[in-house]
Amino acid sequence: MNEKTNSQDEARGTPGFLPLYRQVKSLLVRRIAERFWQPGEILPSEMQIAAELGVSQGTVRKALDEMTAERLLVRRQGRGTFVARHDESRILFQFFKIVPETGIPVFPESHLRRVETALASPEEVARLALRPGDSVIRIARVRSLNGRPTISEYLALPLERFPGLVGQADIPNNLYDHFASDYGITIAGGDESLRAMAAPAEDAALLGIPEGTPLLAIDRVALDLDGKPVEWRYSLCDTRHCHYVSGLR
């Protein structure tokens, strides 16, 4: 890791200084972002990474522990350390916060309505950190919970990062897994803001409810491993038979 001594290369007070374990973490995150290790793949053991980078096992462990806490890795005693997958159970736990009245989380089914490309609107430019003139893919779909149409959803994606997505015969229900497996883009997190609003006529029709019914509007920007916006998603939820869960910890 260091060319000189086992201590830090740079003086610790200087700006831009990072502890050794953070440098190790950055390197490992970069390798995952660049698909040097694929989702589901096993990483070298702590000792091997430590030897490769010329640091101690404890330093590598601290980097791996942080990445595990951020759900980038999954560690299993006796087996090894693996790059996390966007499987349904992870999505359900980390990204899909809508739970039906039963209290049992379920992955929603999707009915695709539209897929199209367009010049990014000013709002899309802002949310996705694009340049004016960039294009986006717009997707509209209705998602059902236990067979009941519940969410009318609109997505915007930077066209540049998802070549070929529009022409694709079938756009999968689990988008984040698709982003990872077909485009090498890992959704690492995001920010949501929620409001209540009256159902517009079009969405009310799609959900089979009266116009003006109160809906939960969820506005999400999803971020990749580098913290860059990847997806802007706007979901209108009929919460008469489900609710949005949020943990305070």
Next chain:
Amino acid sequence: MNEKTNSQDEARGTPGFLPLYRQVKSLLVRRIAERFWQPGEILPSEMQIAAELGVSQGTVRKALDEMTAERLLVRRQGRGTFVARHDESRILFQFFKIVPETGIPVFPESHLRRVETALASPEEVARLALRPGDSVIRIARVRSLNGRPTISEYLALPLERFPGLVGQADIPNNLYDHFASDYGITIAGGDESLRAMAAPAEDAALLGIPEGTPLLAIDRVALDLDGKPVEWRYSLCDTRHCHYVSGLR
């Protein structure tokens, strides 16, 4: 920490086994819960705790690190380790997720409407894990953001845990800080579930909006350090000029 060796007393495979650093953590959490150390107070140094308990500094550090991640402690290099306070900035960051249109978080003002005691309803019994026949304190208030009435809020507290609260001349705006300083009860976390609903007549009047306006309904159960329910809170928010923020990480 251990009577016998430096290794574990109990075989690691046995049920109920806890790693040493978790045992240390439990002990320290219990001391905070029992106010052996008060909020804002400084803890002994890592070395002192390690010596007292007969474990290594690294083991104590791991316990303290977890408690810091859970916002129970605040550590400051060169100063020491402190029991976290429920000051406004912490509440704002951890518990109050409503942000005005400006994007700048502010602590809401409160207008108290009612404080009364009553026999717990079946729903209150369930939410607060009470026994049938127990009593609760019910509080109703309206909270304003930047001077605009925005939230109509209803709270239920176990009467047993808050003696004297009802007769109190002035119930403070920052309740969690009050719970900590006057009752020794630390709110460590909670769970919220959100829905959209039409404003009932009474709440609409309180918020100065038309009846039936879509509101964001937030249903919260707050938990103490032992994970026991302390407060059931039901908030109806007019989200036309604010929104609820939720981070996905």
Next chain:
DNA sequence: TAGTGGTCTAGACCACCGG
């Protein structure tokens, strides 16, 4: 200057897993 937390290292034993 003394004491604190922050980082880094080295080595040990353990439980768990697969072959």
Next chain:
DNA sequence: CGGTGGTCTAGACCACTAG
């Protein structure tokens, strides 16, 4: 059985804070 992650220890140097 050998290799993995999980835990625990001991000791070192550093940066930051207070007096």
